[in-house]
Amino acid sequence: MAIPMMSLPKAGLARLPIPPAMLALGAGVLMVLSFAPFSLFPVAMLAMAIFHQSLVTASPRSAFWRGWLFGAGLFGFGVFWIRISLNEFGNMDAWVAHLLTALFIAVMALYSGAAGWLVRRLDPGPAWVAPLILLPGSTVLLEWVRGWLFTGFPWLSLGYGQIAGPLAGYAPILGVHGLSLLVALSGGLLWCAIRWRHRARIGAGIALAAIWIGGAGLSAVDWTEPSGPPLRASVLQANIPQAIKWDPEASLMIGETYVDLTLEHLDSDLIVWPETALPDFLHQVRAPLLDPLTEQVRAEGAELVLGLPVMDLESGRYFNGLLAIGSQEDLYAKRHLVPFGEFLPFKSWLGPLVRLFEIPMSDFSPGDDRRPLLSVGAHRAGVSICYEDVFPAEVIEALPEAAYLINVSNDAWFGDSLAPPQHLEIARMRALETGRDLLRATNTGISAIIDHRGRLIDTLPAFVRGAVTAEIQPRQGATPFSRFGNAPAVGLALALLLLGGRHNIRRLLQSIFSKWAR
Incomplete structure (x- = not known):
């Protein structure tokens, strides 16, 4: 019997006494622990669940800034080493190297900010759309854009942290962006398994387990000879x-x-x-x-x-x-x-x-x-x-x-x-x-x-x-x-965004065209 997700209660997780902005920043810092040399790959799923929790009550504008804080935590902790090449080997004054590194981190965090904005701007309301459709879609689409815009900076794509985990089995099929999609989806399912009740909670847990068990099974496949x-x-x-x-x-x-x-x-x-x-x-x-x-x-x-x-x-x-x-x-x-x-x-x-x-x-x-x-x-x-x-x-x-x-x-x-x-x-x-x-x-x-x-x-x-x-x-x-390269993973991410936010996308386009017509 199908469960009407629109009416699912949101009890099951007490409201965390931590401000949403701090949740977003902490989730970004936590995400770094999934990458080498820490390689705590399950942490990525938890970080995405916490990130989504920070967006739940946000307006689109607030969601952008919370997304930016997530990115600031991710890149601020994850790639601050850029200042070493500028200062120690590029003969740049320390304060200039630190300033430029901070500016770079702030710019890279804009991609996560845009992902947060998309989640809240396109969310039509049903409890399952944002964590399971819009969060994976926006995360991967913006991650992919970050990988080529202005020559690209694909470092710390979420999927890299899964190289030693079960999700790695999907890499020969979907590539690193496909793994990022599964990380974000897993985070959404974890959030649902905590927030939802009864059969819905069990269903989210089963879906999450199926994704990870499926990856473990695919890890045994030899695609080349x-x-x-x-x-x-x-x-x-x-x-x-x-x-x-x-x-x-x-x-x-x-x-x-x-x-x-x-x-x-x-x-x-x-x-x-x-x-x-x-x-x-x-x-x-x-x-x-x-x-x-x-x-x-x-x-x-x-x-x-x-x-x-x-x-x-x-x-x-x-x-x-x-x-x-x-x-x-x-x-x-x-x-x-x-x-x-x-x-x-x-x-x-x-x-x-x-x-x-x-x-x-x-x-x-x-x-x-x-x-x-x-x-x-x-x-x-x-x-x-x-x-x-x-x-x-x-x-x-x-x-x-x-x-x-x-x-x-x-x-x-x-x-x-x-x-x-x-x-x-x-x-x-x-x-x-x-x-x-x-x-x-x-x-x-x-x-x-x-x-x-x-x-x-x-x-x-x-x-x-x-x-x-x-x-x-x-x-x-x-x-x-x-x-097939990145096309399947990126195409799926785009399809999720269009599917999950189709009604609000239509309204947004109509608003833009009406203003342009004036």
């Missing part, structure tokens, strides 16, 4: 301090360090160096370093992939490159650059403010490679350089040709903070979404070898010099996510 024999792979981590990385006097020492580590692992089929492992341009190190190293690597039957800057001598432009040497040579130039870290957007508008950003090598040009593929020996690898791996739609452009994935990075910019474990978590999600093993080489850590289920085969801790060696399995085939 092995292709050829395994490869012995080594990932090198030289642990070069960021403070000396770009010092010309350290260049020789850096090159010798990587060569020595490479010679120690020539029994591997594949060796990977980090992003810009060599601080000199390709044309400067080819003859004295890379040509003899190529001969040694080739003689041992190995392949070497290394990061270094590459200059176009005709145009003077330079690129963040990834070079494969050994049986053949191939080059990939980074396509998705980091604003202010690798290029300076709006230089003509910012004027003298540009001088605040004294970051070395901060004027790269984007590469024009059509797809992120690199030929490495007998295989093609799907490659990403640092920040590129946070854009799943770009990573899957390498499939189905890519037999495995490579990500090289330099997280030394962010010191001993939450950033390295968060970035490793993102790389694990890319492996899981694509059904491919992934090699992750970083300058100061955390370097890792990850299997096609997103599990860590082995890691090298931060600020340790050494290497990680393990077998990886080239694979073929495609997961549903690698075929």
Whole structure:
């Protein structure tokens, strides 16, 4: 017998004596605990339930500010490490770095504010629509927009915190935004299970359990299959301090360090160096370093992939490159650059403010490679350089040709903070979404070898010099996510918003058109 949700009583949860604004802020801070290095994945569901509770009695305007507070807690706690790159390595005064970081956090929190506003502005009234329809829809739609608007900042998408939980089973189908949708829906169901009574409460609990049990079941599915024999792979981590990385006097020492580590692992089929492992341009190190190293690597039957800057001598432009040497040579130039870290957007508008950003090598040009593929020996690898791996739609452009994935990075910019474990978590999600093993080489850590289920085969801790060696399995085939990308998750989020708020959307549009007609 169907239960008329419109008449469901809201008893069952005493009104919390905490002001709604504090609830929203606390929920955002709590959400950070679901991400690495804490990895308390069930906390995300609780945080979304608390966030929704803060919106229950709000007007649309109040809901916007409560949503903004949720985002301020999430980003304020989760990405405050941005100030390290600005202050300690960007030569920016501490007060300026803190001010700009706070401004960035305030802007990122606007997306959560907009999600809160949508929930209350479109809520038609039935008790189940806001937590189960509008909350998941608005959360994911705004999260997706945050991932591409103004070059995008997809960090701390809610689904990343589920990489070690049952919901991860949905990642090869729906991707990280699909997991975010399920996190928000789970939070809504948890809220309903607490607020509602009798059979409605039981129904919400059953639905919640079904989602999580279904994810656990899907985790056992292999969406791709092995292709050829395994490869012995080594990932090198030289642990070069960021403070000396770009010092010309350290260049020789850096090159010798990587060569020595490479010679120690020539029994591997594949060796990977980090992003810009060599601080000199390709044309400067080819003859004295890379040509003899190529001969040694080739003689041992190995392949070497290394990061270094590459200059176009005709145009003077330079690129963040990834070079494969050994049986053949191939080059990939980074396509998705980091604003202010690798290029300076709006230089003509910012004027003298540009001088605040004294970051070395901060004027790269984007590469024009059509797809992120690199030929490495007998295989093609799907490659990403640092920040590129946070854009799943770009990573899957390498499939189905890519037999495995490579990500090289330099997280030394962010010191001993939450950033390295968060970035490793993102790389694990890319492996899981694509059904491919992934090699992750970083300058100061955390370097890792990850299997096609997103599990860590082995890691090298931060600020340790050494290497990680393990077998990886080239694979073929495609997961549903690698075929369809973000479209199913984002389409579902949009459909939920349109379905849940259809009546109020119509009224809102009519109001806008009537004002325009005047």
